[in-house]
Amino acid sequence: MKQVSETTTKENMYSQMGISSPVFSFCEKINNSLSDRFHEIDQIAEINQLKVIKAMQDNQVSEACLLGTTGYGYNDLGRDTLEKVYASVFHTEDALVRPQITCGTHALALALMSNTRPGDEILSPVGKPYDTLEEVIGIRESKGSLKEYGVSYSQVDLLPDGNFDFDGIKKAINERTKIITIQRSKGYLTRPTLSVERIGELIAFVKNIKPEVICMVDNCYGEFVETIEPGDVGADMTVGSLIKNPGGGLAPIGGYIAGTKECVENAAFRLTSPGLGKEVGASLGILNDFYHGLFLAPTVTASALKGAIFAANIYGKFGFPVIPDANEDRFDIIQAVQFGTPEGVISFCKGIQAAAPVDSYVTPEPWAMPGYDSDVIMAAGAFVSGSSIELSADGPIKPPYVVYFQGGLTWEHAKFGIMKTVQSLIDDGVLDLSACSSL
């Protein structure tokens, strides 16, 4: 009896939130089928939670570390300790973790620009990098690009089956090759995301040809999805954004570079100034959020992963191509759904927006976002503006009209958001309600 009344109450609550009865029943059925998958995710979160606590304990994080400095920021105990904690978590010699690194693109640009000199070449052996990096590298003309500074770029695409083109990579490595840049996540592409293990194979192959080459991994969206990180498989730099996974939803800004002493030192001299490096850079009042967010990051990432798997299972059942598919292993928190029409992408984003705790009443629209080569629609009602560890969706308005969905600080919110997308697609006539009830 109790079970029945609870279900009724939950269904009523969803009904008040605009979810119709057939959508509710369908989504509950999918949810109930995923308990084994969710259990596996919880196991990974448990290991990663302990990893983070251990790093904090081993580096003696104290109450004093949560305070900040102003001005030059000399002897900033909290900042310096946080960087040791990141180095411990990512198993690297050192790390640079700063609010002065404004976003993921900035962290990646910093890592690349500080570790190359004129005449060097950067090689991407995993195809085209993330859109915003095209301007950093100079694939698309931009002021201040690496190309302007005489750093060239070459690229080897993945093979059609998603494997590395080892022959092509071997041919592309030359005496100028200084950095190999490896993007873990698919970003705005439909290629598979790379597991840390596969990244390790690639690094081993490349180092076998040229041991001194620097291997950098764009780790955006990948942190804490697995129990190992790129530093565990030989990456010289692991780079990411704090308004994605490792910020745990609490970091309001920031990026990190975890890597070898030399790579991190180069980055620090570029971020601040030659001669100053890591010694300056006041943390202001931000450190508590950085520590607190990192502490929550393993379970927040797990919530986002559950949402992605839930979405894959729902949209896979409706017959839309989903990447990764419903049963695949996961190496990042992004879920792509290919709608094939702009309307599908737009309705989906409207649903995510309508589920948000902030700005739920606004309607997202496509716009020409800086750094992207087509209009992009973004849905997010986030506590931290633009944070994509919070429930969010975005998609470039160009064929094959794929929406990329990610985040969810809690699994319950991620679930509700996906349910709202289904409802939105039905309400907009993009999806047929009978497709839902007949399943």
Ligand SMILES: *Cc1c(COP(=O)(O)O)cnc(C)c1O
């Ligand atoms: C988000 C992302 C970036 C850029 O990060 P921003 O914080 O948006 O500048 C780079 N690479 C990948 C794979 C990303 O997902």
